[in-house]
Amino acid sequence: MDLMYKSTRGDEYCTASQAVIKGLASDGGLYVPTEFPVFQKSLEEMSRMDYRELAYNVMSLYLTDYTEEELRYCVNNAYDEKFDTPAIAPLREAGGAYYLELFHGRTLAFKDMALSILPYLMTTAAKKNNITDKIVILTATSGDTGKAALAGFADVPGTGIIVFYPKDGVSRVQELQMVTQKGANTLVAGIHGNFDDAQAGVKKMFSDKDLEKLLAAKGYRFSSANSINVGRLVPQVVYYVHAYTELMRRGVISAGDPVNLCVPTGNFGNILAAYFAKRSGLPVNKLILASNKNKVLTDFFNTGTYDRNREFYVTSSPSMDILVSSNLERLIYLIDGCSSELTADLMAKLSKAGKYEITQEMMEQLVDFYAGFATEEDTLAEIGKLYEETGYVTDTHTAVAGSVYRSYKAGTGDTTPTVITSTASPYKFSAAVVGAIEGDISGKSDDELIARLSALSGTEIPDAVASLSSAPVLHKTVCKIAEMEKVVLDFLK
């Protein structure tokens, strides 16, 4: 029997491959597995697997309607030389924690871990389900998803990809990475608005039935590469198991020992995958959620009230500048007794009043989580402190998590081995990072900052950064929020 997926907002069921194609359920809900599969192999067995073998084993539990041949084809094509290290996701000890470096893929952010495989999962799913329409990936990005999705889908036959990003809400390297993207099937557009505006605009197009009909008549259908897609979530479960088994191989822990997982969080996708890993049997003590100054999630976990009615800040960790964390809906559904009525009701409140409150009973199910936040000062200080103590350099997002972990440890005295997911290469945010270590950076060009970062960290400048300043800008579209649909229709003409 195949594991089925169900919408968080209604009785819409489908298989994993159908969930991958659809992205979002037609009632606006997110797909969740109807039960949590548990690991079939022991931790010892999994500790003897390389990344690909482990990826196949973990993902096959969740994506049961893919054949072994299909899934191995997807895994083997995703986790190859696109990554600059055969380890795929190396674990680096520094300052009393283990940094799981998830930025060794093509676009230097953890999004590559899932977006390297999503195009394969999706085109395989289309074949399986006899879909002949061209699949158009429609995505809003806070900076990193966009580029990782573009790199994954560029020139993939039978697909097109459209990315909207907040024109003034991403780093310079992030923007350059996107607007220099090659591929006839790609479109990148900046919007005058923030990430939440971009995400709301995209969601609106997804649920517009008239637009759906119009596109179907032309042989197109939308799908999503955002972290709400099951095909994003499942590949992310893998690296938590990989980190755990790596700690076993190093003799830091034995099979069954608990670890903490500390995750810099925005849309709640990465840490949700950690929660899934735990539900599938990974021995996890605390899931430590780290927010930046936009601490809507930290407040939610500590008070039980989700309230997006607050000021929005542009921070040095832009990929976490989010006030509506889409993937939280899945956790809400799982802790409210899997009631789609209740979930739909809370989400309606969020969309109407920007706010909802969960019950005491639901709160009690969040004991696995600890939530904290780092201010801009905390974040930059963390980069400087860690560098001074260890010589290790992290990016701003990872530093948010590092800072929260530092206070967690000091506050609780918990000495459980802790994995901090390192979600971006510091080279993506070289100005902020070099500034945090050296102070004044005024007058330094981008190239100088990148060279300085290389000297400070003792690492080579990644090709993806080195080639940027000379790459031609191929995408110049900037539009108003209200014009997003027009931009899409023009591209698909």
Ligand SMILES: *Cc1c(COP(=O)(O)O)cnc(C)c1O
């Ligand atoms: C996307 C992103 C995050 C946030 O991850 P979520 O899954 O959205 O919580 C953190 N850091 C970086 C560098 C990212 O690109």
